[in-house]
Amino acid sequence: MIIATAGHVDHGKTHLLQALTGTNANRLPEEQKRGLIIGLGYVFMPYHSEQTQQREALRFIDVPGHEKFLCNMLAGVGTAHHAILIVAGDKGMKL
Numbered sequence: 001m002i003i004a005t006a007g008h009v010d011h012g013k014t015h016l017l018q019a020l021t022g023t024n025a026n027r028l029p030e031e032q033k034r035g036l037i038i039g040l041g042y043v044f045m046p047y048h049s050e051q052t053q054q055r056e057a058l059r060f061i062d063v064p065g066h067e068k069f070l071c072n073m074l075a076g077v078g079t080a081h082h083a084i085l086i087v088a089g090d091k092g093m094k095l
């Protein structure tokens, strides 16, 4: 299963994925320097499936929230089965 993030820049998308998987999806040096994702980030969370009795993984695609990188965001969410809409509770919805 592939899950994409969605939400405005600086609302905690990458932070949430790091908490879930232990991996920083900001992998490029420029992304780490700026603290925001420009391309796409890929992280995963392994788990044991009771259904199949096998080791499986939830796969996440972290996408940019900045409007300048909208094309990259669309490329990321286009392949996902599900999305997590992440809104910072202290900032509210932003367009």
Ligand SMILES: Nc1nc2c(ncn2[C@@H]2O[C@H](COP(=O)(O)OP(=O)(O)O)[C@@H](O)[C@H]2O)c(=O)[nH]1
Binding pocket: 007, 008, 009, 010, 011, 012, 013, 014, 015, 016, 035, 036, 037, 065, 088, 089, 090, 091
């Ligand atoms: N306002 C707010 N900031 C958060 C929250 N969770 C994480 N942050 C901080 O917001 C900053 C940006 O987080 P990041 O995950 O890079 O946001 P992204 O651009 O949506 O991926 C970091 O300094 C985080 O520590 C939250 O729930 N609310």
Ligand SMILES: [Mg+2]
Binding pocket: 013, 014, 015, 035, 036, 037, 062, 063
């Ligand atoms: Mg991010």
